[in-house]
Amino acid sequence: MNRRVFLKSSFATLALPALESVSSALPVSGVKASNLRPPMRMVCVGNSFGMYPEQFFPKEAGPNYQMTPLLAPLEKHRKDFSVLSHLDHDIKGGHFSVHSFLSGVKMGDAKGMPEGNITVDQRAAEHVGAETRFPSLTIGSEDGLHGGCHMCWTRTGVRVPPIPGPRELFRKMFINEDANAQEKAADNFKMRGTILDAVRDEAKSLERRLSGQDKDKLDEYFSSIRDVETNLELDKRWSKVPKPNAPFEEPQDRSLVEDIPVLYDLIAIALKTDSTRVASFEMAGTGFDTSFFGFSAGYHSLSHHGKKPENLEKLVEIELYQMQQLARFLDKLKSIREPDSNGSLFDSSIILFGSGMGNGNAHVNTDLPIILAGGGFKLGEHKRYPSERIKRVPLCNLYLSMLQRFGVETETFGISSGTLADLDFA
């Protein structure tokens, strides 16, 4: 399929292969059987309040940097990740700009951009299309300060809401519907098809009564119908493919902060079973309950530490926990061997950790904390990019490199000026 043609259709929400090719792309057993090379995966993890810069970024650049307190949990993976500094999107807005973390574009500015404020994960998901049951899995907090991270966006400017807890994620991934529910679902597909036919005709007749801007607006509705029809077709086909077996009992939802490990485990299994190749995980919200750490002050409150040592100590403990969990996730990916390959799941997964917030105390969205791991990149150092204003490198350059590595044929992403200099493959 020609990607460039696709790029021009600005209203498509998913880059789905033409329908004829869907059946051939569909696996027989739910797990793709005979690929010569393992498919590339992408995992993006973000939080709302950033990482305390003083204890996150190393002082020295290069491979021999002195470990910092917040990176310490990743010590054993030292050769397999890089920490990148002075990368950002050159925007302001504090909490209200955190949602641009993975796109480089604030939602208000999306209209002027060729691909809107699509995020790197959703761009990758478009590329995967119907090859997996879930083009992407977005996971994490639905709420939070000013709505939370709001991390994942489609090219039409719609936020993809996250799956809020392990229970729902587990059900989506593993629970096949019983015969009764399947019959109901089959009838539901028929109902939707009939309704779509009717409303398309309805829209055509409305269109004749409209002019100018109104007509353009109605175009959105027409492309929405096309999208829903495509999705419906895929849903129908996937509904006949059984889901993989559950590896453990259905987990109960606790608070997000307690559920981080099990959510990471489920992400690893989703990648392993090729249920999806793109996963995003946003950590914020009321679920990030600090009483888990025995604190009475909230996470947001602590991020406004005002440089008070007692606040900082607690903030760093919360952030450290996130890094420990990330380290554990990397362990997990390394422990899963890819079939028909010498490598592990880690080698074929591009992992990004970071935040749309640079320094939470100052509410700035510059100098974002960024960690890159896996994906077969040559890593293992602190890459310090220029901090002078005129020489700064857009973070979107990293995203472009990630997308190309993922297999997307594109020369631009968001506000990129090219691929990220000095990022090689191992």
Place this chain on the structure above:
Amino acid sequence: MNSKQVLIIGSLLSCFSLVSNGSEEAKQTEHSEAAVFNSHMRPFLDEYCVKCHGPKKQKGERRFDVLEYPIADDNALIDFQDILDLLNLGDMPPEEETQPSSGERQVVVDWLTQAVGIAYESRTITGGETVLRRLNHREYFNTISDLFEMDMSMFDPTESFPGERMVEHQDNVGDTLVTSGYLLNRYMEAADKIVEKALPFEEKPEPQTWSFEGGFEQQSELNKRHTTAHGQRYLNIYEAPNTVRRFGAYAPLYEFADGVPVGGTYKIRTLAEAVNRFHSFNREKVTNDPAEPMLMQVIPGHQRFGSLHLPQPYAPDLGTFALTDDGPAWYETDAWLDKGFAPRFIYLNGSMNIRPAFREVNDLVLANPDPSIPEEDLKADYMAVAIKHGVIPHIRIHRVEVSGPFYNEWPTRSWKAIIGKGKFNPKKTRRILEAFADRAYRRPARKDEVNRLMRVVDVRVDQGLSGFEAMKDGLKAVLCSPSFLYLEEDKRSRSERLSDFGLASRLSYFLWGSMPDRVLMNLAKRNRLSRPDILKSQLDRMLSDPRSDRFVTGFLDSWLTLRNLGDAPPDREKFETYYAENLGDAMRRETELYTRNALDENLSVSCFLDSDFTFANEALADLYGIEDVKGDDFRRIALDDPRRGGLLGQASILTVTANGVDTSPVLRGVWLLENLLGTPPSPPPPDVEPLDPDIRGAESIRDQLTKHRETQACQECHRKIDPLGFALENFDPIGQWRTTYDGRVEIDASGELPTGETFNDIVEFKKALMTHKDAFTLALTRKMLAYALGRRIEIMDRPQIDNIMASLEDEGDGFRDLVHLVVSSEAFASP
């Protein structure tokens, strides 16, 4: 005014040249106007403005040395309007620069007023047009509620819709409300749920009774202890809802976890007992107030929303009871429950953190054991000891009975609204769908539209559905149709005005956030709604209908950003009362009641800036330090203290402009400029060192900002922003009065406005603000017109806004008058 983003429309430009080359008379006028421009205006600009807005510097991206007359285009018109506005406000030239004499100023202001007026008149008002507007989530919810006449307290079909995009906090701007495949998919799911909820069955279900006594499971932390203490004989509630630990805060009926089998009214009877209301704990720790009777409330719960012992998104009050102190008693309520919901119980005025009390009580019991207590009881877990032998305040439920469903009306109201009085008969399908589509499309359905709906029904019958089920799919198709989802603003033939049906929708979505009712539709059918006298009487009728509360809520959300209240939850450690007293809701309620009152009483719009009364309940009055307001009910209270009057003393505003942790004069200042004064500051220039708050020492936020302002780039805007914020510094992040920052530094709330007035505190600040009342009224008028039209306000709307403001002043500045003026404006009747 930040109106550089105005759309420049080609056709308008040609309007100018038309007028310039028009009649002789026009040419004459223009000639003399041009002469005055050269003799007075030009020298004035050169003398007082061009230094900063000329060839060398273009502050605010404005350059005036190249301005010419006649006014060449929209950009020039904006410049002229801006100069006029700022001269009128006295904001320019800046006070440190040479000032024109009042005579000079007056000549120029008079000339500008006339010149700008002529330029506006030279155009008709066609540029500002409302783009085909989708119902936003708020309107969708209300419309469904009215269309089906059903209880929505446990049902929000928009729950999984993606968030809406706002323009300057406004949620109904046509061109930015996006439709996507994602959303259409959700619309289809919602249509299914809505119709299935409204018409679940054809036959009236038989009532049943469920009783629950003993074997009460609770959350896992309690189960073992309750088994030890009383063999799970009681369902106990310990904490208030909304606590950190939620320890025994929600008492569900796990045996009834699947909830009621069908939606309906159920009788819920509870045998409950107030236990240990009179305790002697330190109230700092155990916050139950022994002076109040224990308050038990019944709320619904559904497994779909997770654990039943945790808060859930739907918590309507199904019945609240003050428990007596003489042992167990029956409390009874009749309440609607949606399918799958079961009653749960909460203790409204319970403790905010009961756990430490268990340890304390246990130690007391063990220290001096009553001889009657069996030895083995004393060896039990400390909580079990405390529950059984101690004095932990709690509500104890002995028995619960649920019976139903009962129906006040049968068929249900939804059934009657859709199907009519009798039973369903497949022969009536076409009539049912047609009548439904008439209402849903807010105009008579066309024949071909009904044909298409019938085709859906036929196809579904062919696919094996019963006539009833297939008819329901026809209803679902209506809810997914563009004629339902979009407000089609059709015009009258050969006219630039809305048709009466279009007008009915505009009116009802403005004032009710929902579809027109039968009265409006009937008037529209007879083309009478557009008659000014009828329009006026309908407006009054609509404002006295309770549905107009949706205007108050919807408009406050868009105008004062109240929808963001709670987005930055106050820190639990610092502001426990916010949670204990449910202050978030109370704050919102105050501002809503206040606005409602201004609307009902037609109070002067200046009451939003200052006044001598407000509305409060006990909790809010406590927050304000006002005594003698008792109970949860809101009432109007006179304010002796001038600090609280007007919006700026209301906790809702003070909380929504803070971040839940601390206050920022910058954030509050920007909020005031944007929303109250309608003059948003430009975004910060690039490359400015951000403020990194440091609260270790004795430096206040004011000191830090002063440093920040030493940078010339910052000074320009911050001298406008910061003083407004400083004036509010005596109000903490939830609106409580304070005189120091955590006892660290004294608060200094004084400041100087860019126009030169100085103030020492909020009271003097409000006085100064009153002298800028016109700026406030302009901002309010713009916002209300924008909200009414569902679009942005554009430069060509200015004459209409000026008209509205002029009439408003003549009529005495009434808030209700403003609504009337908006509705009777030309823009309101235009597509």
